[in-house]
Amino acid sequence: MKQVKTLLLATVLFIGTQFATAQTKVGHINVQDLMTANPAMKAAEAQLKKLQDTYDAEYKKMVQEYQTKLAQYQQDAEAKTVTDAVNETRSQEMQDMGARIQKYQDTASKDLQQKSIELQKPIMEKAQAAIQKVARAKGIQYVLDSTTGSGVLLADGTDLLVDVKKELGY
Numbered sequence: 001m002k003q004v005k006t007l008l009l010a011t012v013l014f015i016g017t018q019f020a021t022a023q024t025k026v027g028h029i030n031v032q033d034l035m036t037a038n039p040a041m042k043a044a045e046a047q048l049k050k051l052q053d054t055y056d057a058e059y060k061k062m063v064q065e066y067q068t069k070l071a072q073y074q075q076d077a078e079a080k081t082v083t084d085a086v087n088e089t090r091s092q093e094m095q096d097m098g099a100r101i102q103k104y105q106d107t108a109s110k111d112l113q114q115k116s117i118e119l120q121k122p123i124m125e126k127a128q129a130a131i132q133k134v135a136r137a138k139g140i141q142y143v144l145d146s147t148t149g150s151g152v153l154l155a156d157g158t159d160l161l162v163d164v165k166k167e168l169g170y
Helices: 002-023 031-037 039-078 084-137 161-168
Strands: 026-029 142-145
């Protein structure tokens, strides 16, 4: 009798767990694909590329100037046409130029990163709002990112990508 009660209790718990699990709906979306297809993201990337090209051109110009002066100063120093004081002044100038180039590169990198965040934040917020709206409309309580490498091993549930693209208008 005790075994029957235990078996009955285990069966009820198993069925209750299955019923509770069946009520939870999980969906997935490949956020990377969503962002790649987003026209606003493509425009943001083009704007970032243009800014990066501007920084790169200025950086190359600075490096070229540095290399030209370095070659000239080395030639003068080797020919002993200038005094040690002039050579030391030139050496300090080259160090200062190198430091300015490094600072410019660091500043440009930070500016690009900040601009990227500034451009992508509203796009991501809009996409997240659309994902939430579609998920709620479909009665889905959890949405996983199924982008490769995100940790989702199986994505056989409801895929929201098409519906979210439609919600966003692309």
